Amino acid sequence: xxxxxxxxxxxxxxxxxxxxxxxxxxxxxxxxxxxxxxxxxxxxxxxxxxxxxxxxxxxxxxxxxxxxxxxxxxxxxxxxxxxxxxxxxxxxxxxxxxxxxxxxxxxxxxxxxxxxxxxxxxxxxxxxxxxxxxxxxxxxxxxxxxxxxxxxxxxxxxxxxxxxxxxxxxxxxxxxxxxxxxxxxxxxxxxxxxxxxxxxxxxxxxxxxxxxxxxxxxxxxxxxxxxxxxxxxxxxxxxxxxxxxxxxxxxxxxxxxxxxxxxxxxxxxxxxxxxxxxxxxxxxxxxxxxxxxxxxxxxxxxxxxx
Numbered sequence: 342x343x344x345x346x347x348x349x350x351x352x353x354x355x356x357x358x359x360x361x362x363x364x365x366x367x368x369x370x371x372x373x374x375x376x377x378x379x380x381x382x383x384x385x386x387x388x389x390x391x392x393x394x395x396x397x398x399x400x401x402x403x404x405x406x407x408x409x410x411x412x413x414x415x416x417x418x419x420x421x422x423x424x425x426x427x428x429x430x431x432x433x434x435x436x437x438x439x440x441x442x443x444x445x446x447x448x449x450x451x452x453x454x455x456x457x458x459x460x461x462x463x464x465x466x467x468x469x470x471x472x473x474x475x476x477x478x479x480x481x482x483x484x485x486x487x488x489x490x491x492x493x494x495x496x497x498x499x500x501x502x503x504x505x506x507x508x509x510x511x512x513x514x515x516x517x518x519x520x521x522x523x524x525x526x527x528x529x530x531x532x533x534x535x536x537x538x539x540x541x542x543x544x545x546x547x548x549x550x551x552x553x554x555x556x557x558x559x560x561x562x563x564x565x566x567x568x569x570x571x572x573x574x575x576x577x578x579x580x581x582x583x584x585x586x587x588x589x590x591x592x593x594x595x596x597x598x599x600x601x602x603x604x605x606x607x608x609x610x611x612x613x614x615x616x617x618x619x620x621x622x623x624x625x626x627x628x629x630x631x632x633x634x635x636x637x638x639x640x641x642x643x644x645x646x647x
Contacts, residue, residue: 357582376564420530427505440603442498461517
């Protein structure tokens with residue numbers, strides 16, 4: 342993920358549209374993943390293939406990217422946590438209620454508050470603690486809308502979504518620690534991580550008899566190609582948009598993924614949108630939007646949210 346920078350003279354419309362396209366790709370990604378799963382290709386194998394394709398295209402266009410990774414050992418950690426983010430999210434949306442999964446994934450800002458202190462030395466502010474409590478209240482409602490028992494994850498998809506949100510928070514923290522590393526090197530690490538962590542997890546599952554071997558009938562290849570092109574285009578759109586808009590604007594626009602995922606999954610019967618889910622989701626999204634909303638320093642200039 343590229344760092345946000347000053348926008349070009351052409352204005353913010355194109356970068357904002359690019360980020361919306363990226364959010365659309367991720368918000369609809371559950372559908373081709375489930376289609377491929379129905380044809381016999383587990384989402385972990387699909388994820389590995391998608392990132393293998395993306396890595397190949399990147400190295401073909403920018404072959405120097407691989408050399409730029411040398412001397413930056415911390416990129417290995419970035420590859421691991423970014424890869425686990427994709428493993429958790431893609432697996433979760435393939436087997437669980439899509440709206441529930443996406444909302445639990447967007448607890449990421451709450452994880453950042455907890456992790457930024459030990460890893461970045463950023464002490465939580467009163468506002469960040471309030472956002473954390475708001476997000477956690479939303480998680481409680483999402484996990485148990487009736488508030489009738491201990492609100493713990495009940496389904497494997499719940500655990501995968503929460504774990505993916507934790508890994509996504511770690512990914513963002515590592516990207517901040519690696520801000521001096523060339524952008525192409527960071528992208529290579531994330532693509533390699535997406536490919537290797539998905540393939541490694543799938544291989545362990547295959548060895549344990551929990552996952553089937555990667556077999557894709559001819560009818561599934563158009564869907565697989567569509568997924569690969571969409572993920573590659575979404576990543577390119579993210580690099581374009583995030584490098585031209587402030588980080589807060591990027592985060593707010595990316596929340597539209599929840600809308601795309603919710604509308605599409607409810608319409609196609611892959612999710613149930615209950616009042617409890619709506620209430621808990623609203624709390625989580627308010628906390629996420631609050632964490633991304635730009636604040637003003639005393640002098641009037643924008644200040645970074647913690």
